[in-house]
Amino acid sequence: DIVLTQSPGTLSLSPGERATLFCRASQSVTGSYLAWYQQKPGQAPRLLIYSASSRATGIPDRFSGSGSGTDFTLTISRLEPEDFAVYYCQKYGSSPLTFGGGTMVEIK
Amino acid sequence: QVQLVQSGAEVKKPGASVRVSCKASGYTFTGYYMHWVRQAPGQGLEWMGWINPNTGGTSYAQKFQGRVTMTRDTSITTAYMELSSLRSDDTAVYYCAPSWGGWDWLDPWGPGTLVTVSS
Secondary structure (H helix, E strand, C coil): CCCEEEECCEEEECCCCCEEEEEEECCCCHHHCEEEEEECCCCCCEEEEECCCEECCCCCCCEEEEEECCEEEEEECCCCHHHCCEEEEEECCCCCCEECCCEEEEEC | CCEEEECCCEEECCCCCEEEEEEEECCCHHHCEEEEEEECCCCCCEEEEEECCCCCCEEECHHHCCCEEEEEEHHHCEEEEEECCCCHHHCEEEEEEEECCCCCCCCCCCCCEEEEECC
């Protein structure tokens, strides 16, 4: 199974700053089948990005994804107060679906 | 719009079984796979498996093989996840979420159902 490792575990930033989150796969992710989700406390995850770089419907353009192979990045260009949350990457395209351990973006 | 309504919180004793439901509306229920993902308190996301509501076919994560059963009732557009032989480490929030194909991204997610396993 492909293992996804997210880094850093926690990112402490201020509103307006740029956030860069990483997701590294133990093997190449075929077809860039990589998604990103945002989860706020007490809420279900929300899809942000699919196919490594395509924004889901209604997702602001300050969120962007990039990468291929084994290394993927989620960038939030300017953090808004509502962006402080936990972010997960997910590999799809084949069995099993797997998730990274998450990166918490907290207010500095 | 797509809406997923999950059943309420459950408290179960070790060794018991639990069944969680997920009622879907706002889309063609049989046109999308339904996945189940769980999240233990303070932990990450763990994929459990999916059901194809059109055919009833299933695919389960190896960890849950033999303990999980996913079913559906197309007449009421509802998917079910039953987990048996519950242990304390099954305490988690259980989410349902549809996908276009069996191996796709999940969107949207249901609100989750808390299952607590405690003696």
